[in-house]
Amino acid sequence: MLEIEEISNPTPWKEQTFKNILSSRTLSFVIISGQNVIGFCIASKVADECHLQNISVTASFRKQGIGKYILDTLIKRCALYELQNIILEVRESNEGAQEFYRKNNFNPIGKRKDYYKLGEQRESAVLMSLILS
Ligand SMILES: CC(C)(COP(=O)(O)OP(=O)(O)OC[C@H]1O[C@@H](n2cnc3c(N)ncnc32)[C@H](O)[C@@H]1OP(=O)(O)O)[C@@H](O)C(=O)NCCC(=O)NCCS
Numbered sequence: 199m200l201e202i203e204e205i206s207n208p209t210p211w212k213e214q215t216f217k218n219i220l221s222s223r224t225l226s227f228v229i230i231s232g233q234n235v236i237g238f239c240i241a242s243k244v245a246d247e248c249h250l251q252n253i254s255v256t257a258s259f260r261k262q263g264i265g266k267y268i269l270d271t272l273i274k275r276c277a278l279y280e281l282q283n284i285i286l287e288v289r290e291s292n293e294g295a296q297e298f299y300r301k302n303n304f305n306p307i308g309k310r311k312d313y314y315k316l317g318e319q320r321e322s323a324v325l326m327s328l329i330l331s
């Protein structure tokens with residue numbers, strides 16, 4: 199997971215960040231091919247919502263439907279808890295991920311100004327949501 203994160207995120211999460219989140223109640227999971235983790239989903243249950251905090255597929259496995267499979271699996275997990283919606287933040291500059299979420303029926307619902315670090319600067323987040331029925 200750390201290797202995937204390193205190539206996927208301009209400010210990669212540290213090992214301790216993963217440990218902190220995964221030690222609490224979580225909807226998170228990994229995708230394995232052979233012996234290797236090739237993707238992961240980090241998501242938490244917050245009241246009746248799912249907060250999708252991180253999703254990533256290793257570079258050589260992208261554009262093969264694994265990201266969609268991860269979202270579909272997360273949606274099934276949310277249904278078990280009768281969660282009402284999934285919310286997420288995505289970097290404003292990450293147009294590929296925004297397109298990925300739009301293709302998977304998420305809608306932009308707002309912005310969080312200066313949400314992310316980007317080197318010495320800050321970058322805003324687009325807030326997106328999927329209503330679960
Ligand atoms: C975003 C990410 C998880 C998508 O995973 P994936 O396995 O490539 O996604 P899928 O193959 O299921 O893509 C489904 C559709 O989403 C769209 N899509 C996916 N990645 C896209 C991109 N980079 N640019 C534009 N559209 C994209 C495409 O329409 C794609 O369908 P197509 O392959 O028929 O064109 C992956 O690109 C990734 O790990 N990125 C780096 C980490 C990241 O940015 N995570 C999001 C943080 S909020």
